[in-house]
Amino acid sequence: MKMLQVSERSGKPYQLIYDIWFGKFEVSVNQMPCKKVKRAVFTYDGDENERTIQVKGNMFTGFKLIDEDEMIVMMKPLRGFEWFLVLMPLVLLLGGAIGGALGGLTAVGNAFVMRHTKSPFLKFLISVLFTGGAIVLFFIIAIVFSGTSV
Numbered sequence: 584m585k586m587l588q589v590s591e592r593s594g595k596p597y598q599l600i601y602d603i604w605f606g607k608f609e610v611s612v613n614q615m616p617c618k619k620v621k622r623a624v625f626t627y628d629g630d631e632n633e634r635t636i637q638v639k640g641n642m643f644t645g646f647k648l649i650d651e652d653e654m655i656v657m658m659k660p661l662r663g664f665e666w667f668l669v670l671m672p673l674v675l676l677l678g679g680a681i682g683g684a685l686g687g688l689t690a691v692g693n694a695f696v697m698r699h700t701k702s703p704f705l706k707f708l709i710s711v712l713f714t715g716g717a718i719v720l721f722f723i724i725a726i727v728f729s730g731t732s733v
Contacts, residue, residue, distance in 0.1 A: 584698075586646065586657040597648055599638065599657045603695075608638050610648065642694055643669070658698070665697045668710040672717050682721050689717040 586599045600609040610617040610625045617625035623638040637649040645660035661669065672693065675686030693710040700706050 584642075588648075588655050588657050590650075590653060590655055592653055597650070597655050597657070599646060599648060601642075601646065603642070610636055610638065612636070612650075642698065661694070661697055664703070665706065668706060669693045669697060671710065672714045675717060675721055678721055678725070681724055685717045685721050685724075689713050 584601045584603055586601070587596060588599075589596050595613055598609075598611040598614075600611075601607075608619075608623060608625075610627075612627050615627065617627040617636060619625055620635070625636045625638075626633050627636065628634075634651055636651075638646065639649060640646040640658070640660075642658075643661055643666075646657040648655040648657055669690050672686040672689035675682035675689070678685075692713050696709045696713070697706055700709065
């Protein structure tokens, strides 16, 4: 996931690339890659000296870059109704390990939809379809593993 934001104070463009699968970050300032110091800490050559950038947050709470004394919001946190739609499939946790796995995957899918869809109606529709699909899939898997017929 690639995020680009221009600092209001300094006018520098900041880029954050987040690898969803492995949780890794890449940071660039002024289109120059930053050097990784730790998992979420990077350095780059500023105007006069070396500056440190720290990445805070995650896909749910939003991402912020802390460039010493400046905070750049790269991705805003989810709003209330978006949290509800993301967490709705976790009701499948009642179905044990298979239900939990399906619920967790659907919650991640819903979070992805919340981040990439502008329309609140589409967010609602797609997340309800994802959740409904996960519930139907859960019952199909339960019927297959129980050996009973419908």
